[in-house]
Amino acid sequence: MARLSMSAICVLIFIGDIAKADNNFLTGANDIIAVVDEDGDIKASPFNVQFGKKDIWLPRSGHVVSLEVNEKDVPVGMVLDNEGQAYFPTLKSDGSSNRQYRFWSALLGMGNPSPKHRTNSATSSQLSRFGLQMGSNPIVYRVTTSSGSIVTTSAVIHLMNNTAKLVVSDIDGTVTRSNIRGMILPALGLSDWKHKGVVELYRKIANQGYQIVYLTNRAIGQSDMTREYIYSLTETPYEMPRGPVLLQVESLLGAFQTEVIKGQPEVNKIAALSRVKGLFPENPFFSGFGNKAWDILAYKALNIDPDMIFSVGEDSILISEGTRIFTNYTDLMERVSIMYPLLNV
Secondary structure, eight states: OTTSOHHHHHHHHHHHHHTTTOOOOSOEEOOEEEEEOTTSOEEEOOOOEEOOTTTOOSOOTTOEEEEEETTEEEEEEEEEOTTSBEEEESSOTTSOOOOOOOHHHHHTTOOOOOGGGEESSOOHHHHTTSOOOSEEEEEEEEEEOTTSOEEEEEEEEEEEETTOOEEEEOOTTTTBSOHHHHHHGGGGTOTTOBOTTHHHHHHHHHHTTOEEEEEEEEEGGGHHHHHHHHHHOEETTEEOOOOOEEEESSOHHHHHIIIIIIOOTHHHHHHHHHHHHTTSSSOOEEEEEESSHHHHHHHHHTTOOGGGEEEEOTTSEEEETTTOOEEEHHHHHHTHHHHSOOOOO
């Protein structure tokens, strides 16, 4: 903070002051981790999706959200609340929704059901109707507004076995070389602000059978931009491995305030990772990469082996949390087959 100019400090203070007033302006959705067991039953992480004021300015509560998975409509629907957050109604046993949008109820704030009648978690019965296949399953959320316009946002459902092993990576300051510049420069088209070697390392880890999970405190409204940035990264001939991208479920300014000003994002990260952990019979987390103390705290809270937790410096030097040995991407790449034993997948 000492290196920031006075004008930059003023901007940060201004952002902190108005973050509370920012109310889900952007539209976006988290990717979903779905896990299938030996009996074929599927469990999944929350379906976090929001439709922001940028796309639906009128009161949003009661708008029906239709779902399309693998380019096919599915007989499962969601509904928007006053904040534009989608949920599954729990009143109907078949998982469908016949809710109708009522403008005046939404305008007066009377459109939201009781918390016990709503959830962002799909049941196994609902998930069985999605026609999921192992691997990536594109999902599209679609809302037809009261004016007749159609608004969509998309994500990916990643279906995996319950024996999968996950490697968690922060994005800003871990894939990118700086938290603040990592959040801002990609939006300006400067998308190569990354650590040299990170793409090759992650690709080689994925080739050993591990699933990379990208966890960030960027706001969910930045989901499309964040996926595009991650998947645009290359180091010839390597491309960044595909994997679930999990963002913070709050406003853009609120996420910036949590990450940069308050510096308390570990609570959100621990909560998100705990939901994922609960999908598996045993702890699926094998390794973690982060650049801040709160990243390391979150990984340790999930019982990841400290020797496999790496703190990444802006100079691309990595430190093992357990051994406290300094290393770098090149060294890890040379030892990847030892540190990340080949899995039977």
